[in-house]
Amino acid sequence: MKSIVIYSSLTGNTKQVAEAITSVLPADTPCVSMKELPSDLSSYDLVFAGFWVDKGTANKEARDVLGTLDNSHIALFATAGVPPQMAHAKESLINAANCLPHGIEPVGTFICQGKVDPKVIEMMYKM
Template sequence: MKSIVIYSSLTGNTKEVAEAITSVLPVGTSCVSMKELPTDLSSYDLVFAGFWVDKGTANKEARDVLGTLHNPHIALFATAGVPPQMAHAKESLVNAANCLPDGVDPVGTFICQGKVDPKVIEMMYKMFPKGHSHGQSADRDARHKQAAVHPNEEDFKAAQEFAKDIIIRLS
């Protein structure tokens, strides 16, 4: 099965997860940024497509690429500033899967927490007043502090297990 790992990464979080996934795939599996995609992805049986969560879905660059994927098997992975068990994280994966062409469903999904760019945090706190869900609060500050240590080794191991599971299920 010919596989490729593609990703869109703003702060490096998703790139690191993409590299962890690639590390457990057959030697020679390509891992490339969506900015540097091969012109033709149709020869790949399995595409691991990664993105960073933006406004509850895949970021724009990734949404544009996801909409073009007609490969037999597509596995989605993502990083978000929130813990993976939060509804926002789960909904983001569903929303990203909806960016795939009609009739194309992912063979699996994975999301882990990632650090948030301090410039984004500052922008959000300026944009939204205290008390707003995106405004500064003790809870939000604590969440950013927690996110700052992700992705970590546990996250990378979980991503690797996700990739191994996909390969086993498709074999």
């Protein structure tokens, strides 16, 4: 099975998860930022697609990419500023899965807590 790991990362958390996934896949498995995607992903049987959670779903860049994926197997992974057992984290994965083209369901999902963007923390203190 030919796989690729793609990710969108703001603070580096999602990139670290992407690299960890890639480390247990065959040595020739590409790991690329969504900013540097190959023009055609149709040759991959399995796409691991990672994103950071923004407002309860995948960030904009990732949502745009997720909407174009029509591979037979897609696994979603994410990082969020909240613990993974919280409802917000679980709902974020569901919302991101809804960004996939109609009828495509992820074969698996994973979410973990990551660092929060310092700008967000600063904004929350001001509130």
